[in-house]
Amino acid sequence: MPTASARSDRLNMRVSPEALSTIREAAAAQQQDVSSFVLGAAMEHAREVLLRDRILQLTPRELDQVDAALDAEPQAVPELAALIAAVGRDATRRGAKDLAAH
Structure with missing residues (x-):
């Protein structure tokens, strides 16, 4: 995360009281201040969008x-059908051995 001196741009937004309350509650649950929480969530989503x-x-x-x-x-x-069948048979055999051991 950039240091305070490296931050130069500002982002302002208006949100409903309900949205702000939810964001504050979630930030507190993550032990973060609101700005850090919102920035982290926005960056995560931005990276996902760009990757997709x-x-x-x-x-x-x-x-x-x-x-x-x-x-x-x-x-x-x-x-693929043969592989699935083989894995199923193997799992069945292992299950039977486990039951016999107990």
């Missing part, structure tokens, strides 16, 4: 492909 924006930039063609894939009938992947 940078990672999930699809062209219109790519977006059409995603929509088509989501609209298509689901198809079983034989290798």
Whole structure:
């Protein structure tokens, strides 16, 4: 977090009394002052937005492909089905051994 001397810009906002009360209560629960709490929450959300924006930039063609894939009938992947079945059998065997041990 920047030191006080490194801070030069100011952010002001108007909020309803109810919103301020909620923010104060949450800040106190986190043992923070309101400014630190609001800045931390805003920075966290800003980073998430920017990350999503940078990672999930699809062209219109790519977006059409995603929509088509989501609209298509689901198809079983034989290798995945076999793996799930094998894991299930293994878990069942382990469970039976655990029961026999007790």
